[in-house]
Amino acid sequence: MRHRSRYMTAGAILLAASLMLSLPGDAQENATPTGPDNLEPNNLPAKATELLPGKTLKLSIHPVGDADCLAMTVPSGGTCLLEIDNIPDKICIWLAVTAPDGTKMYENKRLGNYGKQTVRLDLPVKGKYIFTLRDGKDYSSDDKTDDKASPKQFSLVCSFLPAADAFEPNNKPEQATKLKFDDKKITEGAIFPNGDVDIYQFDLKQPATVSANVKASNTANLYVQVKDAKGTGKGYVSIARGMRGLLRTELPTGSYTLAISGSGWSRMPYQLRLSSVVSADPNEPNNTPETAKLWPMGKEGTVKIFPTGDRDYYTIEVPAPGGGQLRIKTSAGGQNVAMFADVQQYDAARKRYNSVGSGQAPPGEPLHMLVKLLKPGKYMMLLQDGSFQRTGYYKYANSDSSTLPVTMRVDYLDPADPAEPNNDYAQARPLALNKKAVGTIYPAGDLDYFKLTIPPGPRGLLRVDLTGLPDSIHPHLSLHHADQRHTQIRKAGTFNGAKATLIHELAPGDYFLLVRDQSRSQTGSNEPWDDTASLSRYSLDVQFTKGGADETEPNDKIDQAQEIVPGKSYRCSMIGPSDHDFFKFTLSANDAGWVQIRATGLRPRVFSRLRVFNDKKKPIHSTHIRRDGTLAANVSLTAGDYYICIHPDSGNNGSYNETWQSQFQLRPFYLAVLPLGKRIQLIEKAPHHLGDNKDANFEVDDPEGLAFSKTFNLAGANAGDAIALEGRQISLNPRKGAETFLLINGKSVAMLNRQSLAENLTWQPMLFDLPAGICKAGKNELTIRVGKTTSNADDIEVRRIALVRRLFSKDTAQG
Secondary structure (H helix, E strand, O other): OOOHHHOOOHHHHHHHHHHHHHOOHHHHHHOOOOOOOOOOOOOOHHHOEEOOOOOOEEEOOOOOOOEEEEEEEEOOOEEEEEEEEEEOOOOOEEEEEEOOOOOEEEEEEEEEOOEEEEEEEEEOOOEEEEEEEEEOOOOOOOOOOOOOOOOOOEEEEEEEEEOOOOOOOOOOHHHOEEOOOEEEEEEEEOOOOOOOOEEEEEEEOOOEEEEEEEEOOOOOEEEEEEEEOOOOEEEEEEEOOOOEEEEEEEEOOEEEEEEEEEEOOOOOOEEEEEEEEEOOOOOOOOOOHHHOEEOOOOOEEEEOOOOOOOEEEEEEEEOOOOOOEEEEEEOOOOOOOOEEEEEEEEEOOOOEEEEEEEEEOOOOOOEEEEEEOOOOEEEEEEEEEOOEEEOOEEEOOOOOOOOOOEEEEEEEEOOOOOOOOOOOHHHOEEOOOOEEEEEOOOOOOOOEEEEEEEOOOOOEEEEEEEEOOOOOOOEEEEEEEOOOOOOEEEEEEOOOOOOEEEEEEEOOEEEEEEEEEOOEEEOOEEEOOOOOOOOOOEEEEEEEEEOOOOOOOOOOOHHHOEEOOOOOEEEEOOOOOOOOEEEEEEEOOOOOEEEEEEEEOOOOOOOEEEEEEOOOOOEEEEEEOOOOOOEEEEEEEOOEEEEEEEEEOOOOOOOHHHHHHHHOOOOOEEEEEEEEEEEEEEEEOOOEEEOOOOOOOOOOOOOOOOEEEEEEEEOOOOOOOEEEEEEEOOOOOOOOOOOEEEEEOOEEEEEHHHOOOOOOOOOEEEEEEOOOOOOOOEEEEEEEEEOEEOOEEOOEEEEEEEEEEEOOOOOOOOO
8 A cells, every 4th residue: 555655646646736726825835745756766776866965855755665875976085964854753764874885884873753853974085975864763662664654755955074184095004194304394184084093104314303293173182193113102292172282202213103193083184293303423333342433532522322222432542651530521411311431441361341430420410420540541431321220210221312412521630730749838839810720639638829929000809710620529719818827818619519719809919829628517427628639630710800990099088089070971990899989079050950970880780889978078868789780879969069989888798898709890980970950840849748647757747648739831842851859758668559659640750669768857859750742731730649558658758849951861971
């Protein structure tokens, strides 16, 4: 009966047509077509209906047992999206997909039994795919496959999106895509479909550090791994979706594969950049005693412990008569490489090399070793990665390598000390200035005395650098007078062979310098003086710099103050902590007003101070050097005589001698007294007390609030270069939130708390540069605002606020 229903009689057709014509217009258009579809017969793959992206097909599962086969040919791997609409209620559509090679990709994939259903299919390769649709079980107990049918038609439309991987298929090593090293070239691929693996292959003709820079797409996490020809992993990195990752590994010569896989899939491409840096060792091949390379004595060269298991042999020639020491120094050999060196001497009788000394550094640290050599001749040195006991595990020799270049230097140290005997003051050896000298602290208890002479002329600065001692010795330098008691002037010392430096100001005359091993107290041990010796030669670099030409000396006292003229620059110098430079200048009535006293050219790290005195030699102002190396004071002065003193100071270090000498570098500086300018407009003359505390020391006892504002008018926009005022009792180190700001037209000009004020209640002049364009023609408003923290504010008092025009630039040349 169902079978016969596929064929309609002429009467039935006429009846159906009359029924359709009797329906309203909209009902006719929206009516679901019934009866067999016009694509039949398509029950078998051989008779499959062609399926094209974007073209809608009308299908029906009718009669019972009917199956519709559709064929779709794709040019590459990609994703197919099927949309099925108007599925009859009693039909449960199931889908099967056959790949181009005949394998079943999807079998009995249930789509649903009503309405609209959408399914996404991964098509991994190009070719012809067969889609088969039929009635299947709807999971109810009495339903069976191919037991339902419906004359109602449903629609099917598909779309296809190709994968963005031009290198497929490359899922196996034998299909690997060959890549060349080019950091600027981007290779794109896609992890598609799910489970896809992209394998690339590259070759190394020389050892190198290989870097794979990968940018993942936004929808798939990536895993990147490098393997050698044997399949052994050489590096791995995981990269989260949308992120960039870098796999960097050191590889010897050979062929390698780089595999990229993912959790999930994405049609969006990832990006890969592959680059390499050659790691060749210029001394290779030297892996055996027969291929050993001659290492030049006293010169620095480059070696590499690479690849893993590398053993580098070098020959070393020790000059006659021998008896000295061989010093071997290397830089760090990479994070995991424990630099190991073994020096061997050839035994002619046994025809073999015997070790005469070895040394090793912890992983990632430089190697320093000394070997005592009794005989001259040829020696063999082996350099490799050594073993090391780590916390929790043991590191075996030749288990690590690095392409990091290692610098190595081999020196032969003659045991003779050219300065001996010099064990006391009477035997002290002359030490030439501005030259280097050598010596040894050998044997234990050795004291080396040297005599130096500062020639007649100006005093200057002596600098002595002691270098070259091994870790076992704690270097010590001391400088002594040539008097009967040999009074110590200064000393300097370090620990574990570190460089020791002594700096001191000296006048002409004779002095003594002592070099020795000093004591050191540590937890669990106490090393006494002069208990260690070494045949390693130390180096003494003695430099003496005379004081530079100073056109104002002598002026160390206020009664020796040198006359200077405002507006002119003077070259000066300071040699050591005892040097104080005093100057005197006269300010005429025409130049009275705001004056800048400025010293430039001083070292910012050398803490120095500038002080100003009135005609009675009483201090009226003091300031210290700024971080930019400028020592400057802006002061408001009336006509008359004034004094200036510039001298080194201690800052917060307690002793200016120590601070000055540890940071001192000889150089001239320049001093100038610059009348800055005349008042353009007085904004406010009267004092104003800002804050929240009553203070009888102020001219105005009661505070008028936390802010003061004053309006002033300008005929033109040119308001001058600066704004001047006097203030007092301003906190030098305000708490956060308690800062005091000066503003014009709502824009900040300065923070008053940063001014260096006297500690008493005297009025302090201040001068601030005006930012360009901050003032305007016509009405302007000045505001001074006091900050407040918790319940307290820092009270201040200000007065004589005026606009000023400079006569000299604040950046006046240095002379």
